[in-house]
Amino acid sequence: MLEKIGKDDETRPADGDSETSGPVIDPGDYASDVPAREVVDSLAELSPSMGDRSAAVGVDVTEACRSGSYFQVDHSLVYSASGQAGLEVMGLAEALARHGWLEEYRWKLLPRDMDRYTASVGTSPHGGYFIRSLAGARATFPLQACLYMTREGMVQNVHNIIIAEEGSDLSVITGCTTGPSVRSGLHIGVSEFYVKRGARLTFTMLHNWAEGMAVRPRSAALLEEGAVFVSNYICIAPVMDLQMCPRALCAGKGSVARFSNVLMAPPGCRLDVGSSVFLRAEESRAEVLSRAVTTGGHIAARGLLVGEVPGVKAHMDCRGLILSPEGTIRAVPELRGDARDVDMSHEAAVGRIAEDEILYLMSRGLTEEEAVSAIVRGFLDVQIKGLPGRLRDDVERVIAEVAGRGEI
Numbered sequence: 001m002l003e004k005i006g007k008d009d010e011t012r013p014a015d016g017d018s019e020t021s022g023p024v025i026d027p028g029d030y031a032s033d034v035p036a037r038e039v040v041d042s043l044a045e046l047s048p049s050m051g052d053r054s055a056a057v058g059v060d061v062t063e064a065c066r067s068g069s070y071f072q073v074d075h076s077l078v079y080s081a082s083g084q085a086g087l088e089v090m091g092l093a094e095a096l097a098r099h100g101w102l103e104e105y106r107w108k109l110l111p112r113d114m115d116r117y118t119a120s121v122g123t124s125p126h127g128g129y130f131i132r133s134l135a136g137a138r139a140t141f142p143l144q145a146c147l148y149m150t151r152e153g154m155v156q157n158v159h160n161i162i163i164a165e166e167g168s169d170l171s172v173i174t175g176c177t178t179g180p181s182v183r184s185g186l187h188i189g190v191s192e193f194y195v196k197r198g199a200r201l202t203f204t205m206l207h208n209w210a211e212g213m214a215v216r217p218r219s220a221a222l223l224e225e226g227a228v229f230v231s232n233y234i235c236i237a238p239v240m241d242l243q244m245c246p247r248a249l250c251a252g253k254g255s256v257a258r259f260s261n262v263l264m265a266p267p268g269c270r271l272d273v274g275s276s277v278f279l280r281a282e283e284s285r286a287e288v289l290s291r292a293v294t295t296g297g298h299i300a301a302r303g304l305l306v307g308e309v310p311g312v313k314a315h316m317d318c319r320g321l322i323l324s325p326e327g328t329i330r331a332v333p334e335l336r337g338d339a340r341d342v343d344m345s346h347e348a349a350v351g352r353i354a355e356d357e358i359l360y361l362m363s364r365g366l367t368e369e370e371a372v373s374a375i376v377r378g379f380l381d382v383q384i385k386g387l388p389g390r391l392r393d394d395v396e397r398v399i400a401e402v403a404g405r406g407e408i
Contacts, residue, residue: 030155037076057175086137095130128158184212193221225252247276250284265297274302294327307342
């Protein structure tokens, strides 16, 4: 039986916003009438600027090391393909028309009226993807999805559903970004993940938005017996206002949920990012890891672990690094035990770089700027679990490129 997270869930800031997120974001303030985009036969046909921008968030336009692709521009699906038997990749609208049973999964983990953002997607959807690994299928390479925005001041409402069927192993990387001329807009992404018995789903999201973008992801995952769900989120490029709190329901015995967030907030940036895990089955486990760096922006790093039955284990590790006196970080870890014999713990620390670390690296020939950059890169290198080798290389490349541009 499917379980839904209601709109009264206490882990969610009121109406999807919080005191760290600045002014209330109204989807009605953004343009929803945008021209349709033409379909392409391959990602190689994308414009050079679109290819470069999407490559910066892990998209391989050659598809040589991907098992499938989905590419959406504004409100239009321009390309989708599966490169391996046992894997499905298509637009959600097509999937609903092809699979009548899929309606039983849509809006089952997140209610349409959870907040103004889910309501916007529910009443005016602008596409989104459907990805499924069939029972026993094992993706050779990650599947990739890109949500790209080219219009100034537009809203992009997407609804995504990913299903890892029993015994399958699926890895997905989603890159979200804007065109070079875009300065502001609103992206709302509703995502529902279903990880069936004995399946493994690794979901990695890289964001590289424009400085004036507001972003509101809304997602939930349901884990059956022996399922593993690994969620990795990386946002180290400037964005005006981001608020998200994905959550996982460990509903099956021995299920495991892991969340890793890597965040950087330059001046003018507000990030309110959390992760929640509800341990509802015996022997289920959870891990939440957060690394946050501010060079002048504001970050709230949240985490909630709820042990609802005996014998569950969970740990949270939230660490923040402040590189500017104007920047702020709030680490908000929370543990809740609703049963005896739960084993849950957390660590939280916020501070600055130790002067002796900088002096040591400078004594080895680095400039002060190079020393700080090296320390920050090491701090952000959390060795995210569950990433395939090539995908891990993509993430490390993105962090290195940011450092190379002098942004850390």
